[in-house]
Amino acid sequence: MMHLPVHLMITLSPMLLVGCVALLLGWTVIGLAGLLRPRSVVLAGRVLFPLGALLGFALAVLAGASLLGGGIERLVLPVGLPGLPAHLRLDPLSSVFLVLLGAVSGGISLFAGGYFRAGEGAAPGLLCLQYHLFLASMGLVLLADDAYSFLVAWEAMALSSYFLVTTQHRLAEIRRAGFLYLLMAHVGAICLLLAFGVLQGGSGLFTFAAMRAAHLSAGWAAAAFLLALLGFGAKAGLVPLHVWLPEAHPAAPSPVSALMSGVMLKTAVYGVLRVGLDLLGHPVWWWGLAPLTLGLLTIVYGALFAAVQTDMKRLLAYSSVENIGIAFTGVGLTMVFAGSGMPAVAALALLATLYHCLNHSFMKSLLFLGTGAVLHATGERNLGRLGGLIHRMPWVAWLTLIGTLAIAGLPPLNGFVSEWLLLQSFLFADGLPHALVNLLIPMGAALVALGAALAGYVMVKFYGIIFLGQPREASLVHAHDCGWLERIGLLWLALGCVLLGLFPLQVIGALGAVTTQLVGTVVPQASPHWWLLAPVPGRPVSYGPVVFLTATLAVVLMTALIVRLTYRQRVRRVPAWDCGFGTLTARMQDTAEGFGQPIRHIFQPFFEIERELPAPADRTPRYRIAIAERIWKLLYEPLARAVERLANTAARVQQGRISTYLLYSFATLLVLLAVAMAS
Amino acid sequence: MSALEWITQVLEVAVALAAAPVFLGWLNQCRAWLQNRRAPSIWLPYRNLRKLFHKEAVIAENASPLFRIAPYVVFGAMALAAGIIPSMGTQLPLVVSADAIALVGLFAGARMFMTLAAMDVGTAFGTLGARREMMVGFLAEPALLMVIFVASMLSSSTALPVITRNLASGHLGLSPGLAFSAVAFVLVLLAENARIPVDNPATHLELTMIHEAMVLEYSARHLALIEWAAQLKLFNYVCIGFSLFLPWGVARAQIGPLGLLVAIPALAVKLAAAGAGLALIETLSAKMRVMRIPEFLASAFLFAVLGLLVHVLLGA
Numbered sequence: 001m002m003h004l005p006v007h008l009m010i011t012l013s014p015m016l017l018v019g020c021v022a023l024l025l026g027w028t029v030i031g032l033a034g035l036l037r038p039r040s041v042v043l044a045g046r047v048l049f050p051l052g053a054l055l056g057f058a059l060a061v062l063a064g065a066s067l068l069g070g071g072i073e074r075l076v077l078p079v080g081l082p083g084l085p086a087h088l089r090l091d092p093l094s095s096v097f098l099v100l101l102g103a104v105s106g107g108i109s110l111f112a113g114g115y116f117r118a119g120e121g122a123a124p125g126l127l128c129l130q131y132h133l134f135l136a137s138m139g140l141v142l143l144a145d146d147a148y149s150f151l152v153a154w155e156a157m158a159l160s161s162y163f164l165v166t167t168q169h170r171l172a173e174i175r176r177a178g179f180l181y182l183l184m185a186h187v188g189a190i191c192l193l194l195a196f197g198v199l200q201g202g203s204g205l206f207t208f209a210a211m212r213a214a215h216l217s218a219g220w221a222a223a224a225f226l227l228a229l230l231g232f233g234a235k236a237g238l239v240p241l242h243v244w245l246p247e248a249h250p251a252a253p254s255p256v257s258a259l260m261s262g263v264m265l266k267t268a269v270y271g272v273l274r275v276g277l278d279l280l281g282h283p284v285w286w287w288g289l290a291p292l293t294l295g296l297l298t299i300v301y302g303a304l305f306a307a308v309q310t311d312m313k314r315l316l317a318y319s320s321v322e323n324i325g326i327a328f329t330g331v332g333l334t335m336v337f338a339g340s341g342m343p344a345v346a347a348l349a350l351l352a353t354l355y356h357c358l359n360h361s362f363m364k365s366l367l368f369l370g371t372g373a374v375l376h377a378t379g380e381r382n383l384g385r386l387g388g389l390i391h392r393m394p395w396v397a398w399l400t401l402i403g404t405l406a407i408a409g410l411p412p413l414n415g416f417v418s419e420w421l422l423l424q425s426f427l428f429a430d431g432l433p434h435a436l437v438n439l440l441i442p443m444g445a446a447l448v449a450l451g452a453a454l455a456g457y458v459m460v461k462f463y464g465i466i467f468l469g470q471p472r473e474a475s476l477v478h479a480h481d482c483g484w485l486e487r488i489g490l491l492w493l494a495l496g497c498v499l500l501g502l503f504p505l506q507v508i509g510a511l512g513a514v515t516t517q518l519v520g521t522v523v524p525q526a527s528p529h530w531w532l533l534a535p536v537p538g539r540p541v542s543y544g545p546v547v548f549l550t551a552t553l554a555v556v557l558m559t560a561l562i563v564r565l566t567y568r569q570r571v572r573r574v575p576a577w578d579c580g581f582g583t584l585t586a587r588m589q590d591t592a593e594g595f596g597q598p599i600r601h602i603f604q605p606f607f608e609i610e611r612e613l614p615a616p617a618d619r620t621p622r623y624r625i626a627i628a629e630r631i632w633k634l635l636y637e638p639l640a641r642a643v644e645r646l647a648n649t650a651a652r653v654q655q656g657r658i659s660t661y662l663l664y665s666f667a668t669l670l671v672l673l674a675v676a677m678a679s
Numbered sequence: 680m681s682a683l684e685w686i687t688q689v690l691e692v693a694v695a696l697a698a699a700p701v702f703l704g705w706l707n708q709c710r711a712w713l714q715n716r717r718a719p720s721i722w723l724p725y726r727n728l729r730k731l732f733h734k735e736a737v738i739a740e741n742a743s744p745l746f747r748i749a750p751y752v753v754f755g756a757m758a759l760a761a762g763i764i765p766s767m768g769t770q771l772p773l774v775v776s777a778d779a780i781a782l783v784g785l786f787a788g789a790r791m792f793m794t795l796a797a798m799d800v801g802t803a804f805g806t807l808g809a810r811r812e813m814m815v816g817f818l819a820e821p822a823l824l825m826v827i828f829v830a831s832m833l834s835s836s837t838a839l840p841v842i843t844r845n846l847a848s849g850h851l852g853l854s855p856g857l858a859f860s861a862v863a864f865v866l867v868l869l870a871e872n873a874r875i876p877v878d879n880p881a882t883h884l885e886l887t888m889i890h891e892a893m894v895l896e897y898s899a900r901h902l903a904l905i906e907w908a909a910q911l912k913l914f915n916y917v918c919i920g921f922s923l924f925l926p927w928g929v930a931r932a933q934i935g936p937l938g939l940l941v942a943i944p945a946l947a948v949k950l951a952a953a954g955a956g957l958a959l960i961e962t963l964s965a966k967m968r969v970m971r972i973p974e975f976l977a978s979a980f981l982f983a984v985l986g987l988l989v990h991v992l993l994g995a
Binding site (some may be wrong): 080118150306336389390391401405409410411416420423424426431438439441442443444446449450452453454456457459460462464465468469470531532536539540541542543544545547551552555556559560563566567568569570571572573574575576577578579581584586588589590595597598599601602 | 739754
């Protein structure tokens with residue numbers, strides 16, 4: 001049993017931790033304040049959401065201070081189960097993710113302040129409550145230091161986001177998406193429950209400190225890790241547990257999609273790191289193979305399905321699946337290296353993972369918010385009805401372009417940095433002591449590269465079809481740019497993408513405390529310059545984004561200047577030439593289906609394609625194509641049928657008559673008595 | 680970082696800018712000879728550029744600023760790439776900031792701007808070209824990366840000059856991993872530069888064209904920049920090939936006037952041979968159907984991965 005005193009216990013002076021908890025409470029209060037006048041858009045939008053954003057930035061600052069300090073703060077709050085008060089802990093690992101939560105949610109909250117309006121689903125005040133509870137519960141997940149408060153926070157996160165997803169619950173498809181989300185969340189939660197059950201190692205102590213101290217046998221430790229991987233993988237969207245993601249993300253309002261994709265998925269990465277590298281202590285190398293292979297599979301799978309989507313938010317959801325794959329690939333590599341006694345490379349892979357989480361938060365939130373602005377301006381989510389919005393919505397278009405280029409992994413933006421780090425850690429893998437893994441690693445590098453290139457394909461499709469070309473519908477001419485709060489939110493996230501891309505060295509310096517905590521070493525800096533990232537001493541490997549950007553800008557501007565100075569002709573605007581065809585209409589552009597056609601063709605076996613072609617004599621020709629995931633038919637539908645059969649069998653004992661149930665109770669009592677007598 | 684290194688750096692870009700059109704002219708000349716045609720002048724690409732720079736620019740009414748920026752970005756990216764690839768010297772100050780992965784990223788960035796610009800006006804040809812270009816790109820890019828990885832693992836570095844220096848100092852002849860990569864690289868080079876059998880630079884037939892379809896809406900100075908960038912891209916790819924598979928003649932140590940005296944003729948000889956070789960490939964092979972291109976590129980990708988596997992297995 002527990003013998004911890006139920007009062008405030010201060011180990012180090014937990015100033016920052018208390019501050020963080022206060023901010024989480026502040027979020028809760030803001031959320032409750034929304035109930036004062038639930039129908040008021042002004043209160044929620046102009047006051048509460050911006051206030052929530054401020055708290056977010058404050059949280060990022062506090063957690064950033066803790067990260068730079070590198071210390072560990074503990075706090076025990078007298079709430080929770082009798083004998084198990086809520087343990088909280090602020091260490092470098094949780095600090096990183098708190099910075100991510102605070103900084104990214106700040107931008108999203110600002111945008112949300114301008115986004116939510118009356119008459120769209122739930123009342124703004126109610127949304128404000130759910131939204132801020134969601135934020136606070138994510139914060140609590142990151143701070144929790146015992147299994148009970150972790151799981152309570154985890155469930156609060158799932159529930160609050162469930163209500164946010166089903167904001168427009170009057171639509172049947174959104175209710176269905178919400179149900180699927182809740183179902184997968186709970187399948188994951190059960191796995192986590194079991195994982196923590198194994199982790200406590202029979203001691204009955206559910207604090208994380210006790211789990212760190214528990215000595216599990218190799219088999220149990222592996223079981224705990226695999227259960228945790230399943231549980232967190234379901235939340236992260238690891239293939240094949242990703243099926244809720246493309247349903248729930250489009251259903252939710254865009255700021256919520258941004259929050260779920262940008263931040264919530266990262267709590268799952270946090271969880272895997274926490275269990276795999278912290279609670280279980282030193283990982284066994286082959287554990288890492290599971291996240292590594294699943295991650296690689298997820299990268300390619302997500303990218304392929306993103307390329308064939310026709311709904312812009314579904315496309316982004318699959319792109320999130322791909323990016324989660326990259327993060328889990330990094331986790332897997334970290335564990336393989338850490339388990340093989342190569343801490344320096346493990347630190348590099350861990351760094352790539354953390355960096356990618358930060359990057360993806362900023363860029364995917366930016367893109368989701370961009371689609372939100374488009375959705376508000378046009379009322380369309382279908383790529384086939386968009387186009388040419390760069391003329392009508394220049395702010396959204398140009399800021400989204402930054403996110404588009406970043407997520408396609410182009411230097412000098414942020415997406416490139418994490419991919420560069422990840423590829424570097426793949427390249428240094430050739431010294432692994434396991435022959436089989438040595439063979440797997442090049443395949444891994446190839447798949448990561450393929451995924452990155454496919455991401456470029458997806459992003460060209462995404463951006464080109466929404467913002468470029470001619471408007472595909474007449475109504476798009478009336479589209480308007482977003483408001484000033486939304487612009488600030490987008491600007492902040494775009495700025496994040498640029499800064500994370502340009503100053504990797506400073507970010508890596510700050511992340512040093514985490515790599516020290518988890519794999520016991522930092523990634524060294526082999527170069528004396530502040531602008532040059534050289535993560536491996538002895539190997540001439542370096543990347544300097546600031547110089548890269550300066551050189552690119554210099555060359556481009558010089559070209560423009562020379563052309564301007566020497567060019568003597570004028571520029572004339574005429575109707576598009578189109579090889580002299582003459583009657584050019586918006587229908588002649590590629591649709592989203594058309595742009596995805598090569599991928600559909602090349603990777604046909606991956607997709608379940610249902611095609612409806614018009615007959616030659618058709619008076620109203622109609623072309624329809626529906627693409628589904630095979631995984632539904634192969635895995636989920638048989639599974640659902642099996643569960644249903646089992647439930648039906650079990651239902652036979654339910655007669656609905658009180659006398660039968662009394663008989664059951666009596667029989668149970670008898671059996672229990674017999675057992676008690678026998679033992 | 681001495682002044683001499685910066686001079687080399689600028690010289691590399693200048694030589695690339697100057698030599699890229701001539702290289703294309705030479706390639707076309709060789710092709711004409713092989714096909715029993717009268718060859719056009721080797722200076723023809725220059726004359727074309729000059730002509731284009733003196734024309735009035737015509738832009739579609741609904742073109743966005745992106746359409747006008749793209750040619751400069753693409754050209755700038757290719758010029759910068761020329762500064763990263765060790766075509767003559769290996770002491771390049773810029774290379775510290777941009778290794779081979781960044782180089783592939785630079786190519787990807789140029790491709791992305793090009794395709795976005797192609798989609799900007801919203802013509803059927805533009806989007807068709809953009810789609811096909813991305814189809815080529817998403818398979819060619821990882822293949823190129825894999826090719827570079829084999830060389831990187833051999834040299835423990837992803838910086839091209841370091842790789843070149845290392846490979847040039849080694850024994851003559853390719854390691855087995857690198858041999859597979861070389862095959863993959865040639866396939867990638869053909870695909871990325873819109874050469875036969877993937878694309879036909881001389882055609883304007885919509886069934887087959889890729890690169891041409893994307894640039895149909897461009898004219899005058901914008902078209903000139905794009906054409907020049909395309910020539911630079913070909914030149915850059917050929918030079919990447921030299922630095923990975925034929926690294927001889929490149930000035931390895933501190934470059935001086937003497938080093939350049941060797942490096943420039945060596946580059947010229949290699950370019951002449953490469954141009955003739957490319958012309959031969961283009962003459963011997965036929966243009967493929969568009970949907971066969973993925974198979975072609977998938978084999979390039981497989982060869983590259985095979986190269987990496989061979990390297991890991993044999994440790995060479």
